[in-house]
Amino acid sequence: MKHLNSILVAALIFLTVGVANAQDENNPWAIEVGANAVDLFPIGLADGQADSSPLRGDLFEEYFNVDDHWNILPSVSKLSIGRYVGSGFTFAAVGTINRIETIGDVPVDDLTYYGVDGEIKYSFRDLIAGPGGWFDPSLGLGGGYTWVDDIGFGTANGLVSFKFWLAENLALDLQSTYKHAFEDNYGRTHFQHSAGIMFKFGGKDTDGDGIYDKDDECPETPGLPEFNGCPDTDGDGIEDRNDACPNTPGTAEYNGCPDTDGDGITDAQDGCPTEAGPKSNNGCPIVDTDGDGVNDPDDACPNEAGPKENKGCPWSDKDGDGVFDKDDACPEVPGTVANKGCPEVSVEIIKQLNDYSKTILFDLGKSTIRQESYAVLQNIADIMKEYPNANFVIEGHTDSQGSDATNQKLSDSRASSVRTYLTTIGMSGSRLSSIGYGEARPIATNATKAGRQQNRRVEISLRK
Known part of the structure; x- marks a missing residue:
């Protein structure tokens, strides 16, 4: 022995x-x-x-x-x-x-x-x-x-x-x-x-992300296979190593950082991240006290709305929206210069529309709208009618499950189905258009069930 x-x-x-x-x-x-x-x-x-x-x-x-x-x-x-x-x-x-x-x-x-x-x-x-x-x-x-x-x-x-x-x-x-x-x-x-x-x-996986350490470029941090085991914390499609703002979704144009107001200045460097303004004013809008479109330094009547032709001093403007009555498509209702004196759809209104649109339900894998969503669509139509000069785009989005072609077709047909239904309850078809983006514009990660649910949505935006 x-x-x-x-x-x-x-x-x-x-x-x-x-x-x-x-x-x-x-x-x-x-x-x-x-x-x-x-x-x-x-x-x-x-x-x-x-x-x-x-x-x-x-x-x-x-x-x-x-x-x-x-x-x-x-x-x-x-x-x-x-x-x-x-x-x-x-x-x-x-x-x-x-x-x-x-x-x-x-x-x-x-x-x-x-x-x-x-x-x-x-x-x-x-x-x-x-x-x-x-x-x-x-x-x-x-x-x-x-x-x-x-x-x-x-x-x-x-x-x-x-x-x-x-x-x-x-x-x-x-x-x-x-x-x-x-x-x-x-x-x-x-x-x-x-x-x-x-x-x-054998085969050590320190971070437990399913990628062995020898193949994992970030072996101590859970990540995704498409980034060789490195994470994309904010789910914006830009891995953290290349993301200047790894905890906030952004765009590749700004190295993963957001520009909420779209003024070309990232939020981290923008003195007014939710209000567009020029770089010369640190991203904040130049003050126009009377809201007539004439900046105070150039406005002869900074506290009274008036046209640029009159150096910012008022002419006849019943609703006080800075648009002369002769040019005002809505002379009795305050609006904006850009919208010919009619009320302009605000960010809040768009958000409200999208809060409704995200609850629209379809039959599984189809573009048929379920009956319980009709009341939601009526609310959407009622809001749109309050802005007669505004045109809207119905956007369809899917998650990444399924083929690109299938997702594109499904998003197109769902967006079109919503547009068609709105026209049947009083909206002018000329004010509505629809488009599908398939899986191309996720707002959350497709790696989780909750993220995919957020990505399956209908959104509404203004048509410029």
């Missing part, structure tokens, strides 16, 4: 070192436990031996004579630790124990058997079954040292094995090894067969 203890200690040390390396280097390892059988008969005739004898026969003679020739210890009798070294090659250290009860057909007193071997094998799995295939044959060479009772001798080994992968990391391994003894006098050339269960492990 002293040899068995030595084998087990050596295997434990090898396993400990192997696991440590696997964790540091992200290399795949494998452990196999199983049973082995030793056969000393079909090893080839000795010099001068003309015919098979009870002890020894021709090479491969009665190779599968399990009942008469195979010595099998009815317990776990094989332990193997292997490491993939690249290009289809695997190295393994193997320890085996057994009990020899027959040499050929001749019974012998129980002889203890211990073996320690090193193997290098080449797998034909990718060539025969393709990457990830279940059938994995290998050929290999190796060498080791064998003890039969207290007599030890070195061997040169040739082997063939067949693995059957039952799962990604679990396989049944069948192997047959020819061990040629170097010692003529006391060496025992023999075949050793084995069957075992192999467990493959």
